[in-house]
Amino acid sequence: MPVLVMKFGGTSVADLDRIANAAAKVRAEVERGHEVIVIVSAMSGKTNELVKWVSETATFYDAREYDAVVASGENVTAGLMALRLQEMGIPARSWQGWQVPILTTSQHGSARFIDIPRTNIEQKFAEGMKVAVVAGFQGLSPENRITTLGRGGSDTTAVAFAAAFDAVRCDIYTDVDGVYTTDPRITKKARKLDRISYEEMLELASLGAKVLQTRSVELAMRYKVRLRVLSSFEEVTETSGTLVCAEEDIMESKAVVGVAHSREEAKITLFTIEDRPGIAAAIFGPLAEAGVNVDMIVQNISEKDYDEAHPGAVTDMTFSCPVDQVPRARRAMEEARARGAINYDDLIIDDDVAKVSVVGIGMRSHTGVAARMFTTLAREGINIKVISTSEIKISVLIDRKYMELAVQALHDAFALEGAGRS
Amino acid sequence: MPVLVMKFGGTSVADLDRIANAAAKVRAEVERGHEVIVIVSAMSGKTNELVKWVSETATFYDAREYDAVVASGENVTAGLMALRLQEMGIPARSWQGWQVPILTTSQHGSARFIDIPRTNIEQKFAEGMKVAVVAGFQGLSPENRITTLGRGGSDTTAVAFAAAFDAVRCDIYTDVDGVYTTDPRITKKARKLDRISYEEMLELASLGAKVLQTRSVELAMRYKVRLRVLSSFEEVTETSGTLVCAEEDIMESKAVVGVAHSREEAKITLFTIEDRPGIAAAIFGPLAEAGVNVDMIVQNISEKDYDEAHPGAVTDMTFSCPVDQVPRARRAMEEARARGAINYDDLIIDDDVAKVSVVGIGMRSHTGVAARMFTTLAREGINIKVISTSEIKISVLIDRKYMELAVQALHDAFALEGAGRS
Secondary structure, three states, X not given: OOEEEEEEOHHHHXXXXXXXXXXXXXXXXXXXXXXXXXXXOOOOOHHHHHHXXXXXXXXXOOHHHHHHHHOHHHHHHHHHHHHHXXXXXXXXXXXXXXXXXXXXXXXXXXXXXXXXXXXXXHHHHHOOOOEEEEEOOEEEOOOOOXXXXXXXXXXXXXXXXXXXXXXXXXXEXXXXXXXXXXXXXXXXXXXXOOEEEHHHHHHHHHOXXXXXXXXXXXXXXXXXXXXXXXXXXXXXXXXXXXXXXXXXXXXXXXXXXXXXXXXXXXXXXXXXXXXXXXXXXXXXXXXXXXXXXOOOEEEEEOOOOOOOOOOOOEEEEEEEEEHHHHHHHHHHHHHHHHOOOOOOOEEEEEEEEEEEEEEOHHHHOOOOHHHHHHHHHHHOOOOOOEEEEEOOEEEEEEEHHHHHHHHHHHHHHOOOOOOOOO | OOEEEEEEOHHHXXXXXXXXXXXXXXXXXXXXXXXXEXXXXXXXXXXXXXXXXXXXXXXXXXXXXXXXXXXHHHHXXXXXXXXXXXXXXXXXXXXXXXXXXXXXXXXXXXXXEEEOOOHHHHHHHHOOOOEEEEEOOEEEXXXXXXXXXXXXXXXXXXXXXXXXXXXXXXXXXXXXXXXEOOOOOOOOOOOEOOEEXXXXXXXXXXXXXXXXXXXXXXXXXXXXXXXXXXXXXXXXXXXXXXXXXXXXHOOOOOOOOEEEEEEEEEXXXXXXXXXOOOHHHHHHHXXXXXOOOOOOEEEEEOOOOOOOOOOOOEEEEEEEEEHHHHHHHHHHHHHHHHOOOOOOOEEEEEXXXXXXXXXOHHHHOOOOHHHHHHHHHHHOOOOOOEEEEEOOEEEEEEEHHHHHHHHHHHHHHOOOOOOOOO
């Protein structure tokens, strides 16, 4: 019997009525002939309550105890969902992470999957169980302690189960009805995509379209799990939501499928640094150790004259990071300079920038995407501060005040309002 | 190093401040040189919330799912308590039932202990851990499912751990400061006992002095666990609380140590039943099946004349049960009569009675306790409806309106206000 994985997030199981609503969607899939594995989050608000208790109890908390406390929210939902399904006459039972068992590493708070053995759940399916309700976000370490996967980890749990059980699809039920060409709060022309490739979804997820956890999309791509994002609060049809799938499952490929944005960015430039092998490592090593998530990096050849202070070739280095990490980045650079690991004349921070990106696998075959993007921004009078590109993405840093304007103009320029691709 | 078990009930861990207060008491015991096993209940109110969710989700719930949901409350407290202790600099960790593992039968909702292997916890003690915080009330079935022991099961967990680890003592922290000679709400002369024997405590617990779960006292008696009941909200000293211990640890033995009462009792009499072998089984079998907790039983030889309807010897049978079980008891009797299993002329219910008991191991050596009890009640004009005795207890059923008067008079008559025994 084909296995389907369905995942319900916190807002989809926020109270008993919503659990009943989610259970009805599960029943519909059982009636369509699936064996279903349901992954549940904690009832919305519960995880925050538990996290608050932990941080009020201990300043520097033991991550193992944090995990043991925080994982309990999902256990409650799993039991209630199983009960609700049973009440509807569907053979169901709950599974906590250690019961499956969901084997993970010991990195508490951000554990990684090692293995999800199928034996226990498959045996129950063989005995007539139709639905296995699994507590998301958690696992079991080699030391027999409860681990968690980090916030949003239930998406990842769902994909991992879909991979482990060769599921026909992994449906992620959430409070939005799919992935959009851009943020609908910025332009009403934003349109739901019927399909998107893993690669595009990854770029969009990491660029700030917070529908799916990046890690879950990576996992889906690696194991070719067909992922569908859809709303818990709407009737489900064949065309509901957005299917995240392999490139070859997408017929038409427009050059650009979406415009992403990230508002709280900062740009940091180190002026007049030595241009020598190892200088990048000397800069970005300390930043990584300080926990700074460096995003774009640009190195300019500086055409300065030779001077006594800098006898070798010199250059400038610019990078971006989230604006709230600027103090950490500055301290890391100052410390590195103080101990002689790097040398720079000046460190300039621009913490008033935003990032706008266009994404699409079609870029590989369509030429002129970059040109059109830059022309569009120029026409609006928007200055580009940094450019960075990947095979399927072009990102620019611009003044933050132009962010909405840039998104709207690019959405128009690439005709994203047009008929959806399928 | 001597192991001490400390158990904190729901009101003792109701919020983060109270958890901190309980943790301070644990620290004091660590400083006195103990390795401590702490058994915690759910934060007060939490279990009720979870139970409510379960019963609102499913009418006839799967007890296995009920247990999985309801046990999560204790897991939260265990983690928070471990964190709080760590914050105080005490090496501690939490243990959920399946991690110890606490092996129980599969009777979900009222599971029984099979074994509590010491290996895992002892290994951590050997590595320098000072406190193992264990989630009470739960265990693990042979099918790898979470079980619970029934309400109040955390007391039983505590005693079972004390037995398994040969603990020097099992301290039960609660919201009262010990076991009293009688209910202080009925007479201000009620006095805290310093010591009480297991047998006496069992009689008092089952008679309505709700300080300790009956099952936990039974278990303590079987394994000779020294149990101390004391308040979470008072300074702990050497003489705090009440020690429940073996008879030989009690120096002085007064005839009577306490007067217990149970308000909501009912008396049911079956008139003119056949007096033949097997008639008691024919009556009390159906009552047990109907879930009626029969307490006192009295059979009178009826001196009625022979008549046609009852050719053999006849008798009357009287028993008592909690007043809310009367409808069930009546139905069970009527059904048994309808199918010819028993025969009676009349069934009379008196649902306006209460039970008052005097308890004391000293009764075995002191004579005249019954006589003094009956004389005292007679002097107050209280009619005795049923009498039942055990080796260390005399109970009577009386009109409910006289209950307080009877307790007060007996407390005076046996001089329980006097100096405590030790």
